[in-house]
Amino acid sequence: GESVGLHLPTLSVQEGDNSIINCAYSNSASDYFIWYKQESGKGPQFIIDIRSNMDKRQGQRVTVLLNKTVKHLSLQIAATQPGDSAVYFCAENNAGNMLTFGGGTRLMVKP
């Protein structure tokens, strides 16, 4: 809803700069990871995913990096735009079919 992310960590970037959002995951057995974007009043929107047999995957303006050694995931957004402003969640999938979401980061893009 409108209040998603009230107390979340915030990353503030200038329009046109690159953004890096980080996530630490907990389960070493997780083999599939997804980044979601959530705007106020909307459900999470799929951005990009990566399987554990990869360490990097690129999409349009976005790149996900996976470091299984330290259980760390990052989302890089190139040439950040005002429309990128939202809360970003990483999610992991392990033995079950459900996703376990991280705490989220609010990205604010300054014009």
Added chain:
Amino acid sequence: GAGVSQTPSNKVTEKGKYVELRCDPISGHTALYWYRQSLGQGPEFLIYFQGTGAADDSGLPNDRFFAVRPEGSVSTLKIQRTERGDSAVYLCASSPARDRSYNEQFFGPGTRLTVL
């Protein structure tokens, strides 16, 4: 095509009342998930359906919560004797996956439940 839809978008109820939240998944998606999102937090898993059956209901907080998907399409999340702590956004997601090898989940806009 149409995405996941949820109704109502907002529901205000009084403590102790019964509520039903509806989810229409993307046509043809066999897997359906319910999550709950509290203020300032990420979504938390409640229950997962594969077809008509609940394959995993380990996230349901207690026996006041129940969900059905009788025809393998639309699902209803039912909450009995609502409590103020049930206030949250309830999200539904669907996935085309028949196994866990590819599990992209498409989310609906959610139902904001407020228990007074």
